[in-house]
Amino acid sequence: MTESIYKIVELVGTSPESWEEAAKNAVNTAGKTLKDLRIAEIVQMDMKVEENRVVAYRARVKLSFKFQEG
Amino acid sequence: MTESIYKIVELVGTSPESWEEAAKNAVNTAGKTLKDLRIAEIVQMDMKVEENRVVAYRARVKLSFKFQEG
Amino acid sequence: MTESIYKIVELVGTSPESWEEAAKNAVNTAGKTLKDLRIAEIVQMDMKVEENRVVAYRARVKLSFKFQEG
Amino acid sequence: MTESIYKIVELVGTSPESWEEAAKNAVNTAGKTLKDLRIAEIVQMDMKVEENRVVAYRARVKLSFKFQEG
Amino acid sequence: MTESIYKIVELVGTSPESWEEAAKNAVNTAGKTLKDLRIAEIVQMDMKVEENRVVAYRARVKLSFKFQEG
Amino acid sequence: MTESIYKIVELVGTSPESWEEAAKNAVNTAGKTLKDLRIAEIVQMDMKVEENRVVAYRARVKLSFKFQEG
Amino acid sequence: MTESIYKIVELVGTSPESWEEAAKNAVNTAGKTLKDLRIAEIVQMDMKVEENRVVAYRARVKLSFKFQEG
Amino acid sequence: MTESIYKIVELVGTSPESWEEAAKNAVNTAGKTLKDLRIAEIVQMDMKVEENRVVAYRARVKLSFKFQEG
Amino acid sequence: MTESIYKIVELVGTSPESWEEAAKNAVNTAGKTLKDLRIAEIVQMDMKVEENRVVAYRARVKLSFKFQEG
Amino acid sequence: MTESIYKIVELVGTSPESWEEAAKNAVNTAGKTLKDLRIAEIVQMDMKVEENRVVAYRARVKLSFKFQEG
Amino acid sequence: MTESIYKIVELVGTSPESWEEAAKNAVNTAGKTLKDLRIAEIVQMDMKVEENRVVAYRARVKLSFKFQEG
Amino acid sequence: MTESIYKIVELVGTSPESWEEAAKNAVNTAGKTLKDLRIAEIVQMDMKVEENRVVAYRARVKLSFKFQEG
Numbered sequence: 001m002t003e004s005i006y007k008i009v010e011l012v013g014t015s016p017e018s019w020e021e022a023a024k025n026a027v028n029t030a031g032k033t034l035k036d037l038r039i040a041e042i043v044q045m046d047m048k049v050e051e052n053r054v055v056a057y058r059a060r061v062k063l064s065f066k067f068q069e070g
Numbered sequence: 071m072t073e074s075i076y077k078i079v080e081l082v083g084t085s086p087e088s089w090e091e092a093a094k095n096a097v098n099t100a101g102k103t104l105k106d107l108r109i110a111e112i113v114q115m116d117m118k119v120e121e122n123r124v125v126a127y128r129a130r131v132k133l134s135f136k137f138q139e140g
Numbered sequence: 141m142t143e144s145i146y147k148i149v150e151l152v153g154t155s156p157e158s159w160e161e162a163a164k165n166a167v168n169t170a171g172k173t174l175k176d177l178r179i180a181e182i183v184q185m186d187m188k189v190e191e192n193r194v195v196a197y198r199a200r201v202k203l204s205f206k207f208q209e210g
Numbered sequence: 211m212t213e214s215i216y217k218i219v220e221l222v223g224t225s226p227e228s229w230e231e232a233a234k235n236a237v238n239t240a241g242k243t244l245k246d247l248r249i250a251e252i253v254q255m256d257m258k259v260e261e262n263r264v265v266a267y268r269a270r271v272k273l274s275f276k277f278q279e280g
Numbered sequence: 281m282t283e284s285i286y287k288i289v290e291l292v293g294t295s296p297e298s299w300e301e302a303a304k305n306a307v308n309t310a311g312k313t314l315k316d317l318r319i320a321e322i323v324q325m326d327m328k329v330e331e332n333r334v335v336a337y338r339a340r341v342k343l344s345f346k347f348q349e350g
Numbered sequence: 351m352t353e354s355i356y357k358i359v360e361l362v363g364t365s366p367e368s369w370e371e372a373a374k375n376a377v378n379t380a381g382k383t384l385k386d387l388r389i390a391e392i393v394q395m396d397m398k399v400e401e402n403r404v405v406a407y408r409a410r411v412k413l414s415f416k417f418q419e420g
Numbered sequence: 421m422t423e424s425i426y427k428i429v430e431l432v433g434t435s436p437e438s439w440e441e442a443a444k445n446a447v448n449t450a451g452k453t454l455k456d457l458r459i460a461e462i463v464q465m466d467m468k469v470e471e472n473r474v475v476a477y478r479a480r481v482k483l484s485f486k487f488q489e490g
Numbered sequence: 491m492t493e494s495i496y497k498i499v500e501l502v503g504t505s506p507e508s509w510e511e512a513a514k515n516a517v518n519t520a521g522k523t524l525k526d527l528r529i530a531e532i533v534q535m536d537m538k539v540e541e542n543r544v545v546a547y548r549a550r551v552k553l554s555f556k557f558q559e560g
Numbered sequence: 561m562t563e564s565i566y567k568i569v570e571l572v573g574t575s576p577e578s579w580e581e582a583a584k585n586a587v588n589t590a591g592k593t594l595k596d597l598r599i600a601e602i603v604q605m606d607m608k609v610e611e612n613r614v615v616a617y618r619a620r621v622k623l624s625f626k627f628q629e630g
Numbered sequence: 631m632t633e634s635i636y637k638i639v640e641l642v643g644t645s646p647e648s649w650e651e652a653a654k655n656a657v658n659t660a661g662k663t664l665k666d667l668r669i670a671e672i673v674q675m676d677m678k679v680e681e682n683r684v685v686a687y688r689a690r691v692k693l694s695f696k697f698q699e700g
Numbered sequence: 701m702t703e704s705i706y707k708i709v710e711l712v713g714t715s716p717e718s719w720e721e722a723a724k725n726a727v728n729t730a731g732k733t734l735k736d737l738r739i740a741e742i743v744q745m746d747m748k749v750e751e752n753r754v755v756a757y758r759a760r761v762k763l764s765f766k767f768q769e770g
Numbered sequence: 771m772t773e774s775i776y777k778i779v780e781l782v783g784t785s786p787e788s789w790e791e792a793a794k795n796a797v798n799t800a801g802k803t804l805k806d807l808r809i810a811e812i813v814q815m816d817m818k819v820e821e822n823r824v825v826a827y828r829a830r831v832k833l834s835f836k837f838q839e840g
Contacts, residue, residue, distance in 0.1 A: 005099040006082040008130070012706040012764060018790050020298050023327060024334050029705040029767060031332035040334070042325040045812040047793060047831075052801035054794050054810070060708070061327075064082060067099060075729040076712040078760070088230050090158050093187060094194050101192035110194070112185040115252040117233060117271075122241035124234050124250070131187075134712060137729060145449040146432040148480070152496040152554060160228050163257060164264050169495040169557060171262035180264070182255040200498070201257075204432060207449060215309040216292040218340070222356040222414060239355040239417060270358070274292060277309060285379040286362040288410070300788050303817060304824050311822035320824070322815040341817075344362060347379060368580050370438050373467060374474050381472035390474070392465040395602040397583060397621075402591035404584050404600070411467075425519040426502040428550070440578050443607060444614050451612035460614070462605040481607075484502060487519060508650050510718050513747060514754050521752035530754070532745040535672040537653060537691075542661035544654050544670070551747075565799040566782040568830070572636040572694060589635040589697060620638070624782060627799060640778040642834060648720050659775040659837060675742040677723060677761075682731035684724050684740070690778070 005067040006038065014056045019045050022059040036066035075137040076108065084126045089115050092129040106136035145207040146178065154196045159185050162199040176206035215277040216248065224266045229255050232269040246276035285347040286318065294336045299325050302339040316346035355417040356388065364406045369395050372409040386416035425487040426458065434476045439465050442479040456486035495557040496528065504546045509535050512549040526556035565627040566598065574616045579605050582619040596626035635697040636668065644686045649675050652689040666696035705767040706738065714756045719745050722759040736766035775837040776808065784826045789815050792829040806836035 013026030019042075027040050044060035083096030089112075097110050114130035153166030159182075167180050184200035223236030229252075237250050254270035293306030299322075307320050324340035363376030369392075377390050394410035433446030439462075447460050464480035503516030509532075517530050534550035573586030579602075587600055604620035643656030649672075657670050674690035713726030719742075727740050744760035783796030789812075797810050814830035 004084050005096055008080040008082065010080075010708040010710075010762075011767065012708065014704050018298070018788070020337060026705055027327065027329055027332070027334055031329075035332075037329040037332050040327040040329055042327075047797065047810040047812075049797055049801075049807040049810055049833075052797070052805075052807050054797055057790060062080075063329075067081065074714050075726055078710040078712065080710075088158070088228070090197060097187065097189055097192070097194055101189075105192075107189040107192050110187040110189055112187075117237065117250040117252075119237055119241075119247040119250055119273075122237070122245075122247050124237055127230060132710075133189075137711065144434050145446055148430040148432065150430075150498040150552075151557065152498065154494050158228070160267060166495055167257065167259055167262070167264055171259075175262075177259040177262050180257040180259055182257075202430075203259075207431065214294050215306055218290040218292065220358040220412075221417065222358065224354050236355055272290075277291065284364050285376055288360040288362065298788070300827060307817065307819055307822070307824055311819075315822075317819040317822050320817040320819055322817075342360075343819075347361065368438070368578070370477060377467065377469055377472070377474055381469075385472075387469040387472050390467040390469060392467075397587065397600040397602075399587055399591075399597040399600060399623075402587070402595075402597050404587055407580060413469075424504050425516055428500040428502065430500075438578070440617060447607065447609055447612075447614055455612075457609040457612050460607040460609055462607075482500075483609075487501065508648070508718070510757060517747065517749055517752070517754055525752075527749040527752050530747040530749055532747075537657065537670040537672075539657055539661075539667040539670060539693075542657070542665075542667050544657055547650060553749075564784050565796055568780040568782065570638040570692075570780075571697065572638065574634050586635055622780075627781065640832075641837065642776040642778065644774050648718070656775055677727065677740040677742075679727055679731075679737040679740055679763075682727075682735075682737050684727055687720060 006064045007067045008062050008064045009034075010043070010060065010062050012058055012060045014048075014058045016056055019057045019059045022057045023061050026059065026061050027063065030063055030065075034063075034065045035068070038064045038066070040064075076134045077137045078132050078134045079104075080113070080130065080132050082128055082130045084118075084128045086126055089127045089129045092127045093131050096129065096131050097133065100133055100135075104133075104135045105138065108134045108136070110134075146204045147207045148202050148204045149174075150183070150200065150202050152198055152200045154188075154198045156196055159197050159199045162197045163201050166199065166201050167203065170203055170205075174205045175208065178204045178206070180204075216274045217277045218272050218274045219244075220253070220270065220272050222268055222270045224258075224268045226266055229267045229269045232267045233271050236269065236271050237273065240273055240275075244273075244275045245278065248274045248276070250274075286344045287347045288342050288344045289314075290323070290340065290342050292338055292340045294328075294338045296336055299337050299339045302337045303341050306339065306341050307343065310343055310345075314343075314345045315348065318344045318346070320344075356414045357417045358412050358414045359384075360393070360410065360412050362408055362410045364398075364408045366406055369407045369409045372407045373411050376409065376411050377413065380413055380415075384415045385418065388414045388416070390414075426484045427487045428482050428484045429454075430463070430480065430482050432478055432480045434468075434478045436476055439477045439479045442477045443481050446479065446481050447483065450483055450485075454483075454485045455488065458484045458486070460484075496554045497557045498552050498554045499524075500533070500550065500552050502548055502550045504538075504548045506546055509547045509549045512547045513551050516549065516551050517553065520553055520555075524553075524555045525558065528554045528556070530554075566624045567627045568622050568624045569594075570603070570620065570622050572618055572620045574608075574618045576616055579617050579619045582617045583621050586619065586621050587623065590623055590625075594625045595628065598624045598626070600624075636694045637697040638692050638694045639664075640673070640690065640692050642688055642690045644678075644688045646686055649687045649689045652687045653691050656689065656691050657693065660693055660695075664693075664695045665698065668694045668696070670694075706764045707767045708762050708764045709734075710743070710760065710762050712758055712760045714748075714758045716756055719757045719759045722757045723761050726759065726761050727763065730763055730765075734763075734765045738764045738766070740764075776834045777837045778832050778834045779804075780813070780830065780832050782828055782830045784818075784828045786826055789827045789829045792827045793831050796829065796831050797833065800833055800835075804833075804835045805838065808834045808836070810834075
């Protein structure tokens, strides 16, 4: 049967620069082991603060990709 | 210890017919590699539209199953 | 005074066929003891899985009806 | 500029048969005046009940389509 | 009567660069046909991925503006 | 076909007196251009404050009405 | 044992005047058959519209009261 | 017909010791008048404070059980 | 730097008359110690019931104001 | 005027033992500087894990108390 | 590149004693195959009831850990 | 006792450039009077629009820091 099945994984990416970078880092890391990535939804954004300065932007993403049957 | 641990995976199934079929397709595909599936909760439903006609029903499901320790 | 008061009850219906059947079963069962049913909102949908096959569709509904004063 | 802009409208479709029919009716009606419909997300589902019998399935959908500049 | 009435429309903007650009594109496009835009709330953010690379940032915005009576 | 289709628009009404007035103002304004209004759900309520005094009550409403095919 | 148990019921009250009246009507009706009512939380507010005029304010309330063991 | 129908009631249990005790008290009280209790979901947890000390843990639970037709 | 920073505090106001009065009481009390109040969003509304009669309307508000650096 | 105004603060308490302890620690710490604490609602619960062992239970609470005018 | 990426898995732990035990069981089981567990957020809590007695506490947790590239 | 207690405050930062700048401004302002800032979660993002152009990005953040007993 040809109906598509997608799987969704949840990752947290970080960046010292921006949430765009943080989310892209998560996608790039996932892309090394998963094929056919499709959409990455942002589900949470925060910042890590140390000595009262923002040191990292973090983006939690839900990433969908084609499910590979074993 | 005998306490049960379950794991939850998130899948998107599709069907040209109905959300029941879409969700069942997701369960059937997961069932080829996972054992002891138990409950599949619907977390999102949508339709894909092409040339102004509904071409697919999609159901996003959270599927729980017995966790297999490695 | 003639202002209408409605009560809301929450039920879970099940069906081997579809969520429409599951929800309708809940309404029909409630209709044997409650009068003037009006609207049934779907608040949750899931599927029961046994031996990796979908065996039941379940719909949780909030059902409103005219409140009968005692 | 070539960046796509989509607009989202919210409709309620009804059907005596199923939520799939109800949602499809909403898409078909919208398709008479809007072009390039793309995705229809279900945001709410309920049933209308009269004389204690389900008389209609209703699906509220958010429908996205290409925005036409005036 | 002088009480203000505002209307809210929902748009999705896209950009290859950032969610700020994506959201601004949605506002700019809306501004060609609507007057007195006021506030644009972000209600959803995601990324489109092709061949495992992020190709677009998308921002869904709710945009309020003064309602023009016909 | 006779199945009803409803459309939903989102408006913000304001009043110096109450949220009932604010919501009614939104309905009355919409009623000048839309036919067959049916239900107005409150989705958000706030107050505008100037020089530390409440100067306006605001109600955001989702208003459903019969969809007119073009 | 002296630990208190409370039960919660969900009602919809209506009034031509205000949501305060609508909610109070729900409480008063419930008070004819239930004892020791305690708190009534508003969970939804809407308005019924007929011939483009607001004809009723409706408040959905969750009402807690001391549970009477049978 | 053999399709199961479940009903859901909402209770608040209290305990000076813990939320586990609070929730169990709600289940035990319900169990005196209802049969075939099945699952109790926690929907809210709080603490009552008097003279700046915690005097009670409270758990609001949604409790499902087999519906008994009259 | 001239970028504005706002702070948000959460208060509960009460009134024997209405939620408008309850919310206004919260704003007025806050206004005695805070400057430049701007917007008060309603986040929860309930009623206190004693001897089965509504004795108070309560409104929980989130109130924003200009942040004063120390 | 005698209408009560309450303020709400948000705290995170921690404990190596339980969420009850974690929440109680938050209340006790707040009680050293705030008077007339009333209710503490749990809004989030998590666990800190180090070297794959749970080292702390954390409870985020919203704590209401009588507002003291300055 | 040294930016950290975390993955999040969702598990359900059970215990006859408490939600703390249930959640800890989920963490301990996950810890046998995953490294660098960090935080476990509680997303749902319920109780299994048999013959009208609570037989198990269940905690659904989202567990984050360092992502291991393949 | 050595158990840590954190407090959470809610701020809105603004910037003409980006939500990263807006959120960082809120953290920097808070850091002048509060010690040991730890994490800043984004809870809302919007844009201010004047004469149909985006003039400011605004980020609402919940900022946690070590609680200082008086």
